[in-house]
Amino acid sequence: MDRHDGFREFVLARQQALTRTAYLLTGDAHLAEDLLQSTLVNVAKQWPRLSVDGNPEAYTRRALMNQYISWRRRLRREWPSASPPEHGVSHDEETLDRIVLRQVLARLTRKQRAVLVLRFWEDLTEAQTAEALGCSVGTVKSQTHRALARLRALAPELAGPHSLSTFQEVTP
Template sequence: MTDAEAEFNAFVAARTAALSRTAYLLTGDHHLAEDLLQTALFQAARHWERIETAPEAYVRRVLYTQNVSWWRRRKYAESGLGSLDVAAPCAAPDLRLTLEQALARLTPKQRTVLVLRYFEDLTEVQAAAALGVSAGTVKSTTRQALARLRTLAPELSELIGVTP
């Protein structure tokens, strides 16, 4: 095994769990998330010599762009969110279930934008660059997604910044 292969294997072992959570949040489906992560890691392996200084940024970028390609092509049907052993965004299990159900009812584009903005903590400009759209598109999609969440799950108002 070469040094590059060993470095790649160490990267995969260390970062797969975090990258898997991101892939799941982007897709809302365990199987699609696995496919998305495999695609991203395959790309990283192919270009390891070029990206080894910042592999996580490269893999996350592939996750975002590949997910966008999938929902732009509409190759997969919207599916419900299953359970995943990720840290809950909120302490109450009922609230977590409500959030998962509400997120599952968003469009893939809306869910992707919310994941980038609030889970990955990207700015509007960074999210726009990751998705290959304008910052205005990210702003309007975020606004529409949050409005839809408010409608679908008013009990989440505390999480999405609305006072009852």
């Protein structure tokens, strides 16, 4: 019996959702792959314990969030960058909304962005989001409030009933 039994199956089953979450956090497909890969390396080390008496999905999601939040401290560089492409792009209203949203999300703090991704993309409850981030429900509520207020201030044109659907469509 291999100590990583089930890890490959877990990754294959959850890879698409985890990649999407990583992309929404970083705003860049390559950085998302790097983030997920480094997270999965850490999860693999803990797999024997997780597969027996843990919740691998919750652990992996929390590890992904922690890895994402700590990257800024280590890298000390500005990312993600979300510049609109110059050529060959349809400039319909929905496309422009997605471009603006990517730019605005990049200006949020990492914790605010993580809360929005978990709450509105992953559709987690406040309690599940708090568990994934290792904080209180009150912190999730306040971070969500501040993040949405900042989104509205930075991009008032996105305010309205379609703003969350635009957020959900920001995918690689």
